[in-house]
Amino acid sequence: MLARPTISRCSTRSVAFVESLERRRFFAASPLTPSILSDTLPVSVIAGASSKAVVKVEVVNSAGVASSGRGNISLFADAGTTLDSSATLLAKANENFSIHAGKSKPFSIRIKSIPNLSDGVYHVIAELTDVQGNVSSVLSPQTLTVAAPIVSISAAFQPLTSTSPSAAATIVLTNNGNETANLLADSYDENFATDPSGLNSVGTTEAGFFLGVARSLKAGASLKLRLSFYKYITARPGMYYLAFQLVGDGGSTLLTVASATQVTVG
Numbered sequence: 001m002l003a004r005p006t007i008s009r010c011s012t013r014s015v016a017f018v019e020s021l022e023r024r025r026f027f028a029a030s031p032l033t034p035s036i037l038s039d040t041l042p043v044s045v046i047a048g049a050s051s052k053a054v055v056k057v058e059v060v061n062s063a064g065v066a067s068s069g070r071g072n073i074s075l076f077a078d079a080g081t082t083l084d085s086s087a088t089l090l091a092k093a094n095e096n097f098s099i100h101a102g103k104s105k106p107f108s109i110r111i112k113s114i115p116n117l118s119d120g121v122y123h124v125i126a127e128l129t130d131v132q133g134n135v136s137s138v139l140s141p142q143t144l145t146v147a148a149p150i151v152s153i154s155a156a157f158q159p160l161t162s163t164s165p166s167a168a169a170t171i172v173l174t175n176n177g178n179e180t181a182n183l184l185a186d187s188y189d190e191n192f193a194t195d196p197s198g199l200n201s202v203g204t205t206e207a208g209f210f211l212g213v214a215r216s217l218k219a220g221a222s223l224k225l226r227l228s229f230y231k232y233i234t235a236r237p238g239m240y241y242l243a244f245q246l247v248g249d250g251g252s253t254l255l256t257v258a259s260a261t262q263v264t265v266g
Contacts, residue, residue, distance in 0.1 A: 030134035031063030032097060034073065034126050036141075037106060041124065044145040045114045046179050053111045055091075055140070057126050061099040068098045069131030075109055077122040077146075081139055087125065088115050097130060117146045150177035153217070155244060157259040169227045169259065171244050175217040183215045183223075183246070239264060 039055040055075055061067045072094045078087040091111045099105045109126075124140035158170040175181045217223050227244065242259040 030128070030130045030132070030136050031061055032067060032071075032099070032128060032130050032134075033060050033062060033136055034058070034128040034138045035060070036124075036126055036138055039124070039140065039142065041111070041142065041144055043142075044147060046149050047114055047118075047146050048116045048149055049114050049179065051111045051114050055109045055111065055124065055126065057107050057109060057128075057138075058104050059095075059097065059099065059107060059128060060104040061097075061101060064101050066098070066100050067130070069096075070094055071097050071128065071130040073107055073109055074127045074129070075111065076125045076127065077115070077117060077144060078125055079120060079122060081123055081125075083125055083127060083137055088117060088122075090115070090124070114146065119146060119148055121145050147178060149179040152176040153181055153183075153246070153255055155246070155255055155257040157242060157244070157257065160242070160259060160261050160263065169242055171225050171227060171257070172222050173217065173225065173246075174222045175219055178219050180219060181217045183217060 035058050037056040037058050039053065041053045041055065045051070057073055059073075072092055074092040075090040076083060076087040077090055078084065080086075091109050093107065093109050095107050097105075122144045124142065124144055125137055126140070127135060127137040129135050152175070154174050154176055156172050156174075158172060160169055173183070215223055227242075239262040241262050243256065244258075245256045246254040
């Protein structure tokens, strides 16, 4: 008779190894979400200019309970459509986010000035940070074109009504730039010159000296100045151009212009 084969049973104990995880912090998604309702930003602005623009941001509480606490809303200008390290802060406001469940609350964020951004087109992005430190953002549908400030002042004499050296003359200053120019000059001079291209050189003799040019000249605007020349005493007889110089702080000449016609001294 054949022997019955035996089956040996081996019991094996399984050991579970548990690896400890590193300590991490996990933030829940904020129940507060921003959206841009409207803004008064112009299509194009000058870098460094003052601003009265207002961006109206609506914050919606999508949670089942009321929200509370303070957070902030920041407005950024970014060349891209998402916030990155190149974004520039336009404005920031601390707000009270006490909002009932399922309700919304509007906030008006004022931009007081435009930063000195490089020329280009920028997107405006609103970023909300709630009381827990959770962040959410929204992109404005409108872009902002920024241009560098340009101040370019020109001057021109109006036609003279008299050839007398004591005659009054009118000069027109024009701002050909894109930014308001502040004319904070110490003085302006009126001269006679035998050669309008050689002012401040031989043949130039001063006829008058006046104080008090302190005006603001908007982009594209013009300003008329009435000039009263002193009667020439020391000039030799001859024909002279009227010349105008706008002198800035420190004595530097900002611009020089001569009349198209001459006055008679004799």
